[in-house]
Every structure is written in structure tokens, then in C-alpha cells.
Amino acid sequence: QLQLQGSGPGLVKPSETLSLTCTVSGGSISSSSYYWGWIRQPPGKGLEWIGSIYYSGITYYNPSLKSRVTISVDTSKNQFSLKLTSVTAADTAVYYCARLKGYYFGMDVWGQGTTVTVSS
Amino acid sequence: SYELTQPPSVSVSPGQTARITCSGDALPKQYTYWYQQKPGQAPVLVIYKDSERPSGIPERFSGSSSGTTVTLTISGVQAEDEADYYCQSADSSGTYSYVVFGGGTKLTVL
Numbered sequence: 001q002l003q004l005q006g007s008g009p010g011l012v013k014p015s016e017t018l019s020l021t022c023t024v025s026g027g028s029i030s031s032s033s034y035y036w037g038w039i040r041q042p043p044g045k046g047l048e049w050i051g052s053i054y055y056s057g058i059t060y061y062n063p064s065l066k067s068r069v070t071i072s073v074d075t076s077k078n079q080f081s082l083k084l085t086s087v088t089a090a091d092t093a094v095y096y097c098a099r100l101k102g103y104y105f106g107m108d109v110w111g112q113g114t115t116v117t118v119s120s
Numbered sequence: 121s122y123e124l125t126q127p128p129s130v131s132v133s134p135g136q137t138a139r140i141t142c143s144g145d146a147l148p149k150q151y152t153y154w155y156q157q158k159p160g161q162a163p164v165l166v167i168y169k170d171s172e173r174p175s176g177i178p179e180r181f182s183g184s185s186s187g188t189t190v191t192l193t194i195s196g197v198q199a200e201d202e203a204d205y206y207c208q209s210a211d212s213s214g215t216y217s218y219v220v221f222g223g224g225t226k227l228t229v230l
Contacts, residue, residue: 037219047155047163047206049219062218064121096162104210104217106153108174110162 002027004111006097012118018084022097022111029078030055035100037107038071038082040093050095052103053080060103087118122146122211124222131228138194140225142207145188150217152190153208154183156201157224163206167192194227202229 008020022036029036037052051061053071061069065084073080084091095114098107124144132138142152152170155163165174167183170190180195194201207222 039219046224047208047221049221052219060216060218063214101168104219105151106165106168106208107155107163108165108168110164113162 002099002109004097004099004109006095006111006114008095008114008116010115010117012087012091012116013120014088014118015086018082018087018091018095018116018118020082020095020097020114020116022080022082024078024080024099029073029080030075033101035103035105036073036080037098037100037103039096039098039107040091041096041113042090042093048093050082050084052100054103058103089118092116092118122213122220124207124209124220126205126207126222126225128223129226129228131230132197133230134199135196138197138201138227140192140194140205140207140227141189142191142209142222143189144209144220144222146211146213147185147188147190147209150210150212152183152185154181154192155206155208157204157206158202166205197227197229199229202227 003025005023012018035052038050051071053059068085070083097111099109154167157163171183182193206224210217
């Protein structure tokens with residue numbers, strides 16, 4: 001059974017870079033059928049798509065975050081990662097990784113979520 | 121930017137039918153997906169491609185579409201269905217398509 005496990009620092013200082021990794025187990029990240037994505041949810045608010053990546057490295061980002069986001073993939077480790085630069089308190093959220101059938105399609109498998117707080 | 125509009129809240133009694141709507145101008149052109157999210161948990165996909173149900177999702181969950189509005193219907197609501205529900209589709213108006221979520225609807229089972 002496919003599982004996604006997010007990991008990374010729970011506390012990031014303002015203006016610094018948020019870095020998270022999602023490890024895929026029970027399946028291959030190199031599957032040609034799927035994309036892999038990051039979604040976040042600020043406390044008490046709704047879901048926001050950050051971006052999606054294909055195993056080949058093709059990426060698509062939310063236009064509102066594109067200037068600060070980089071998503072990368074490491075097929076040898078079955079992992080994909082998120083970097084968000086110049087963070088502010090508004091970036092405080094639970095960050096989820098997920099599997100998508102297409103880069104803007106539905107997410108059928110989700111990680112448990114990683115809580116990231118931006119504070120000095 | 122493109123928006124999907126959901127009612128903030130819907131309330132029903134156990135055994136009744138809950139209908140949660142999602143409105144957006146581009147919905148006739150793109151598939152819609154629905155997620156259930158309980159407190160402290162990750163979202164769970166309950167409907168994909170407007171009306172398809174993933175394996176393991178109870179038959180009481182169904183989806184339909186009509187014009188610029190899609191609807192998640194939960195028939196015979198149970199207490200365990202109390203959760204936040206989000207619709208998701210895509211904005212294809214720009215250089216490339218990207219994911220858009222509705223604001224979410226809190227379903228309360230009275």
C-alpha cells in the first residue's frame with residue numbers, strides 16, 4: 001500500500017527558506033502514471049495547492065507562489081522535496097504531500113501533514 | 121484569479137440527505153474532485169472526475185454536475201460524516217492549468 005511521509009523542520013525563521021521532503025514507500029515515484037504534489041493549509045483555513053512534479057522533473061507551480069517555490073525529485077531515494085524562500089508568518093501551515101493522477105487532477109493518496117511555524 | 125465557491129456550512133440530521141455545492145465558471149470544462157477532512161487529519165478523496173467514487177468510499181457519497189455547479193450528495197448521513205468538505209478543480213485560463221480549491225464547507229450532523 002502506497003504511503004507518503006513528509007519530514008522537515010517544524011520551525012523556520014522569517015525571511016529564511018522552508019525545506020520539506022516527502023518519502024514515498026510501497027510504490028515507485030518513477031511511475032509514469034502519477035504526479036506528486038505539495039498542498040498547504042494555514043491554521044483554521046482551507047487548502048492551497050503549491051505545485052506538482054513528475055518523476056522526470058517537470059514542474060508546475062501555483063502562480064501566486066511561483067517566484068518563491070522550487071519542487072524537486074530524487075528518484076534514487078523515492079523522494080520529492082519542497083523549498084519555499086523568504087518565508088513570513090503567512091506561510092505558517094500544515095504542509096501535505098500527495099499523489100496526483102495528473103498535475104492538476106485529484107489527489108488520491110496524502111501524507112499525514114507536517115506542521116511548519118514561521119516565527120523568530 | 122479563478123475561484124470555486126462553496127457554502128461555509130451545511131447542517132442535516134442523521135439519516136437525511138446532505139447536498140454541498142461548488143460553483144465556478146470553468147467547472148463545465150474541467151473535472152471536479154471532492155475531499156473529506158476530519159479535524160487533525162489529512163484530506164481523503166471521496167469523489168473524482170465529477171461523479172466517480174474511489175474504492176472504499178461508501179455508496180452514500182455521490183457527485184453530480186449541472187452547468188457551472190457541481191454537487192456532493194451524502195445520502196443517509198451518519199454522525200461519522202461530520203467533517204469539512206472541499207471541492208477541487210482546475211483553472212486553465214493561463215499558460216498552463218493549475219489546481220484550485222473551494223473554500224470548504226463544514227458539514228454538521230445535528
